[in-house]
Amino acid sequence: MSASAKPQLNASIDEGNTPIVGRGGGWSWLAALLVCGLVVVPVLKNWVGAERERWDVAAANLLYESGQKELAITKLVSIAQGPRASDITKLELANYLLDAGRAEEAINWTEGLRDKLPADARELTITDGDSHSQVLQAHFRALLGNGRTQDACDLLRFWFEARDRNYDNSDLWTNGYAYQCALAKYDLEGADQRMKALFESRGAGRGFGRITWILPYQLKVLAATALVAVELKDPVEIEPLKRLLDEKIGNLDDQYQQANGRLRKFGWLAVNDGSITKDGTDSRLESLRFQAELERRSLAVLLAVRALLDQRVGDQKAVEDAAERLSKLDLKLQEMIDVLPPFFSCLDLIEEGAAFLDTHGWVLFQLEQLSEAFDLIDLAIISNRIAAQGYEQGDFLMGRSQKSIKDYFESRRRQTGTLLSHRYQIFVVTGDTVAAEEDARAIEELGFRVDDPRFF
Numbered sequence: 001m002s003a004s005a006k007p008q009l010n011a012s013i014d015e016g017n018t019p020i021v022g023r024g025g026g027w028s029w030l031a032a033l034l035v036c037g038l039v040v041v042p043v044l045k046n047w048v049g050a051e052r053e054r055w056d057v058a059a060a061n062l063l064y065e066s067g068q069k070e071l072a073i074t075k076l077v078s079i080a081q082g083p084r085a086s087d088i089t090k091l092e093l094a095n096y097l098l099d100a101g102r103a104e105e106a107i108n109w110t111e112g113l114r115d116k117l118p119a120d121a122r123e124l125t126i127t128d129g130d131s132h133s134q135v136l137q138a139h140f141r142a143l144l145g146n147g148r149t150q151d152a153c154d155l156l157r158f159w160f161e162a163r164d165r166n167y168d169n170s171d172l173w174t175n176g177y178a179y180q181c182a183l184a185k186y187d188l189e190g191a192d193q194r195m196k197a198l199f200e201s202r203g204a205g206r207g208f209g210r211i212t213w214i215l216p217y218q219l220k221v222l223a224a225t226a227l228v229a230v231e232l233k234d235p236v237e238i239e240p241l242k243r244l245l246d247e248k249i250g251n252l253d254d255q256y257q258q259a260n261g262r263l264r265k266f267g268w269l270a271v272n273d274g275s276i277t278k279d280g281t282d283s284r285l286e287s288l289r290f291q292a293e294l295e296r297r298s299l300a301v302l303l304a305v306r307a308l309l310d311q312r313v314g315d316q317k318a319v320e321d322a323a324e325r326l327s328k329l330d331l332k333l334q335e336m337i338d339v340l341p342p343f344f345s346c347l348d349l350i351e352e353g354a355a356f357l358d359t360h361g362w363v364l365f366q367l368e369q370l371s372e373a374f375d376l377i378d379l380a381i382i383s384n385r386i387a388a389q390g391y392e393q394g395d396f397l398m399g400r401s402q403k404s405i406k407d408y409f410e411s412r413r414r415q416t417g418t419l420l421s422h423r424y425q426i427f428v429v430t431g432d433t434v435a436a437e438e439d440a441r442a443i444e445e446l447g448f449r450v451d452d453p454r455f456f
Contacts, residue, residue, distance in 0.1 A: 053079060057089055065406075069100060080109065087113055087131075094138045101453045103145025110139035114155075133159075144183060145453065153186040174198050175359050182362040192367060195360040202356075214297050218379065219248060221353035224346035225383045226305045228390045230312045231343050236389060237382045238313060244379065245306045252302060256295035263288040296329055304336035347390045354384040358419050365426060374426050381419045388412050417448040418455040 056079050064072035076093040079085055090109050097106035113135045136159045143152035160177055174194050181191035203217035215223060222244055229235040266288055307322035323333040361376030391408075400408075420439050427436035440450050448454065 053082070053084070053086060053089060057092065061092075064096065069096070073097065073100065087116070087135075091131075091134060091138060094142065098138065098141050098145065099454045101145075103142050103453070106138070107142035107146055110135070110142045114139045140180065140184075141453075149184060152184045156180055156184055156186055171198050171202070171356075175356055178363055179359045182359070182366050185366055188363055188367050191363045192360070195356070195363060198356065199360070214294055215301060216298075217353075218357065218376065219298065219302065221350055221357060221383055222248060222379060223301060223305045224341070224349045224353070225379075225386050226309055227340060227346045228343060228350060229386050230308045232386070232389050232393055235312075236385050238309065240378075240382050242306070242309060244382070245302055245309070249299065249302045249306060252295060252299040256292065256299050259288070259292040259295045263292045300326055300329055300331050300336055301340075304333060304340065307333055308337065308340075343390075347387060350383040351387045351391075354380045354387060354419070355415075357383070358422060362422050365422065370426055370430060374423070374430075377419065377423050377426065381416075381423060384416060384419055388416070413446055414448075414454060417443050417446045417452065420446075421448075421450055421452070421455050424450050 057076070060072045060075040060079070063069075063075065073093070073096050076089065076096060080090045080093045091113060094106045094109040094113070097103070097109070117132055117135060136155065140152055140155050140159070143149075143155060159180075175198065178191035178195050181187050199217040203215065203220065222241075225237075226241050226245060229238060229241060263285075266285060303322050303326055307319045310316075310318035310322070319333075326333050326336060357376045358380040361373045361380060364370075364373035364376065420443050424436055424439040424443065427433075427439060443450050443452075
C-alpha cells in the first residue's frame with residue numbers, strides 16, 4: 001500500500017462514514033444484538049422444543065404402526081409428561097391407551113384436557129374434526145371404559161347441546177349422536193326416532209337414479225349393493241345378496257297384491273255402495289292408485305336388480321323368470337335395467353349406508369328389538385364388504401400416498417371388525433352359537449377381539 005493512502009483512510013473514520021460502527025464508538029451494534037437476543041433466544045428455544053416433540057411423537061407413531069404398541073405408548077407417556085408437552089400429544093396418548101384397553105390410565109389424561117374446555121356449551125366450537133369434539137370423544141370413551149355411565153351420559157348431553165348450536169344438524173351428525181347414545185345406552189328412544197327420520201329423508205323421494213328414488217332407504221342400499229357387486233371381479237356376498245333380495249321381493253309382492261286389492265275393492269264400492277259419497281271419493285281413489293303404483297315399481301326395481309345378479313353368475317333361467325314376472329306387471333326387463341343408477345352413484349351410497357344401517361341396528365339392539373337390529377346390521381356387513389371391493393377395484397386408491405393407502409385399509413379393517421362384533425352380540429343373545437363362533441373367528445382374523453376397545 002502507498003504512503004499517500006493511509007491519511008485518506010483515517011479521514012474516513014474521523015468523518016464517521018463507516019457503515020458498521022458509526023458514531024457509537026462500536027457499542028450500539030452490540031447493544032442492539034443483545035436486545036434482539038432477549039427475544040430470539042426464548043422463541044427459538046420454544047420452537048426447537050416443539051419441533052423436537054413433533055419428531056419424538058412421529059417416532060412413537062412409527063413404533064405403534066409397526067406393532068410395537070407398548071413401546072410406543074411408553075415413549076408417548078415420557079413425552080406427554082414433559083413440561084412443554086402439547087395437548088395434541090396428550091390426546092394422542094389417551095387414544096392409544098383407550099385402544100389398548102387401558103381406560104383407567106387414559107382418563108387421567110382426558111380429564112385434564114376436558115378441564116381446559118369451556119364449561120359453557122355455548123362457548124364450544126363443534127364441527128367435524130375440531131379439537132373440542134376430539135377431546136370430548138376421547139373423554140366419553142374413557143368414562144365408559146371406567147364404568148362411569150352416568151358421567152358419560154352427562155358429557156354426551158353437554159356435547160350435543162353444543163353441537164345443536166354450532167352444527168347444521170346434518171345426517172352425519174345425527175348418525176354420530178345416535179351411535180354414541182347406543183354406546184352409553186342413553187336416550188335410545190330419541191336416537192331411534194332420529195335414525196328413522198334420517199332413513200325417511202333419504203328414502204323414497206330422495207334422488208338416486210331415475211327409478212330407485214321410490215325405494216325406502218334400506219331397500220335402496222340393498223339394491224345399490226347388488227348393482228355394485230354386478231360390476232366387480234369375483235364379487236363377495238353374491239349368495240347373501242340373493243337371499244336378501246328374494247326375501248324383500250316376496251315382501252313387496254305381498255304388499256303390491258294387498259294395495260291392488262284395496263284399490264279394486266274401493267273402486268267397486270265407490271260405484272255400487274251408496275254409503276260412499278262423491279265427496280272425497282276421487283282423492284281416496286288417487287291415494288290408493290299411488291300406493292299400488294309405488295309397490296309395483298318398487299317390486300320391479302328389485303326384480304331387475306335380481307336379474308342382473310343372476311346374469312352375472314350365468315343363471316339364464318332365473319333371468320327369464322324375472323322377465324316373465326315383470327311382463328305381468330306390464331313392464332319390460334331391459335327398460336327397467338336401463339334406468340338403474342350407475343356404479344359410482346351406488347358405491348357412494350353403500351359406503352355411507354353401511355354406517356347408517358349399523359348405527360340404527362345397534363340402537364335397536366340396545367332397545368332389544370333383535371330381529372330388526374339383525375336385518376339392518378346384516379345388510380350393513382354385506383354392503384361394507386362390497387363397498388371395500390368396489391373402492392379397491394374402482395381406482396379409488398390410484399395415485400394416493402402409501403400412508404394414505406395404509407390409513408384407508410386400517411380404517412376399513414376396524415370398521416369391518418366393528419360391524420361383525422355387533423352381529424356377533426346379536427347371535428350371542430339369540431343363542432345362535434354356531435353363527436357367533438363364525439363371526440368371532442372372522443374378527444380374530446382381522447386382528448381384533450370380539451370385545452376389542454377399538455370398536456367403541
